[in-house]
Amino acid sequence: MAVPSPEVVRAAQKASTDMADRETPFLYDEWYVAAFTDEVGRTLLRRTILDRRIVFYRTEAGEAVALADRCAHRSYPLSAGLLDGDTIVCGYHGFRYDVAGDCIEVPSAAKCPRSIGVKRFPLVEQGDLVWIWMGEGDATEPDLHKLPVVSFLTSDDWTRSKGYFHHPGNYVSLHENLLDLTHLSYVHAKSFGTPDYARAPFKTEMKDGYFKIRRSVVPTSLPPVWGDPTGLSGIATAARIATSEFLSPAFHLVSTSFYDDARPEEDRMVFSIHTAHLPTPETHGSTHYFIVHGRDFALADEAVTETMHRQLFTAFQEDVDAMSLLEDTLEHTPPSEMYEISVASDAPSIGMRQYIRRRAAAAAGAA
Numbered sequence: 001m002a003v004p005s006p007e008v009v010r011a012a013q014k015a016s017t018d019m020a021d022r023e024t025p026f027l028y029d030e031w032y033v034a035a036f037t038d039e040v041g042r043t044l045l046r047r048t049i050l051d052r053r054i055v056f057y058r059t060e061a062g063e064a065v066a067l068a069d070r071c072a073h074r075s076y077p078l079s080a081g082l083l084d085g086d087t088i089v090c091g092y093h094g095f096r097y098d099v100a101g102d103c104i105e106v107p108s109a110a111k112c113p114r115s116i117g118v119k120r121f122p123l124v125e126q127g128d129l130v131w132i133w134m135g136e137g138d139a140t141e142p143d144l145h146k147l148p149v150v151s152f153l154t155s156d157d158w159t160r161s162k163g164y165f166h167h168p169g170n171y172v173s174l175h176e177n178l179l180d181l182t183h184l185s186y187v188h189a190k191s192f193g194t195p196d197y198a199r200a201p202f203k204t205e206m207k208d209g210y211f212k213i214r215r216s217v218v219p220t221s222l223p224p225v226w227g228d229p230t231g232l233s234g235i236a237t238a239a240r241i242a243t244s245e246f247l248s249p250a251f252h253l254v255s256t257s258f259y260d261d262a263r264p265e266e267d268r269m270v271f272s273i274h275t276a277h278l279p280t281p282e283t284h285g286s287t288h289y290f291i292v293h294g295r296d297f298a299l300a301d302e303a304v305t306e307t308m309h310r311q312l313f314t315a316f317q318e319d320v321d322a323m324s325l326l327e328d329t330l331e332h333t334p335p336s337e338m339y340e341i342s343v344a345s346d347a348p349s350i351g352m353r354q355y356i357r358r359r360a361a362a363a364a365g366a367a
């Protein structure tokens with residue numbers, strides 16, 4: 001008998017009712033990564049974020065601008081219009097909008113109707129990232145305290161590389177994937193996982209809105225992507241200490257240290273990497289998956305940057321492929337037959353999903 005008993009299934013389904021899934025409404029009162037800074041320029045960029053169509057551009061003075069991508073006249077997308085100086089001219093009947101989103105010219109009328117325009121979204125640029133505040137209702141004013149500030153994204157002490165996936169899946173399962181790196185031994189068996197990873201001891205920490213799991217893989221052998229640039233390849237006494245932290249619905253940080261555990265603590269070189277996983281929901285079934293990776297060693301070695309980037313993004317592609325398969329399975333599972341059986345290492349991801357669900361319910365209640 002391989003199928004869980006009806007009691008077990010019912011209990012699992014009951015437990016899932018307070019956990020976010022792909023149907024859970026988005027959390028709008030947050031900062032999300034909208035783009036890399038070099039994507040926003042003097043060409044209109046159309047992007048869907050949290051199911052909202054938004055157009056991005058940069059003024060002649062270099063300021064990034066985000067406006068709702070829907071003309072106030074007849075809903076033609078402004079991104080299909082013309083960028084003229086710092087204004088957008090709608091490509092349908094020529095209404096002109098300034099950087100504030102205010103309509104400042106209507107060609108067919110001598111005077112522009114007062115107080116018409118489109119929503120402007122607040123943006124903040126931080127290193128390679130353009131963050132957008134998606135707040136609605138009472139929260140249209142951005143809460144700068146909620147902007148995740150992580151120093152490696154801008155510090156000269158780190159060498160960074162960045163990449164993007166258009167992920168055909170929901171952002172919640174992507175966060176869950178990141179919060180339990182047990183999967184490294186399986187999803188990443190051919191890239192940066194090792195067989196001992198899944199059984200390595202772990203510690204968790206959970207508070208409201210913050211979820212962490214720390215896994216100590218010691219002793220281990222490092223895969224080439226870490227072993228080669230650190231000089232720790234080929235030894236069986238390496239340490240790999242990985243911390244996964246959910247910092248916000250838009251930001252998951254993985255921090256890993258490597259060293260030779262056979263050397264005394266005062267005499268060991270410790271190498272560190274950080275990876276900012278930045279999932280921005282596009283729709284309920286697709287996610288803009290931005291990634292910035294940083295290291296604190298071999299800072300000026302461009303060959304290391306290039307090799308690590310290639311190997312890492314091969315591994316991240318494995319996550320995208322795995323989550324796409326999972327989402328496809330979910331889509332083809334009738335709700336009545338849907339259940340998930342959790343284990344101890346799922347605790348942080350369950351906490352994270354309950355947190356997102358709770359906030360979505362609170363926002364719906366407030367609305």
Ligand code: FES
Binds near residue numbers: 074075091093094
């Ligand atoms: S739809 Fe934009 S001007 Fe008419």
Ligand SMILES: [Fe+2]
Binds near residue numbers: 183315319
């Ligand atoms: Fe992964």
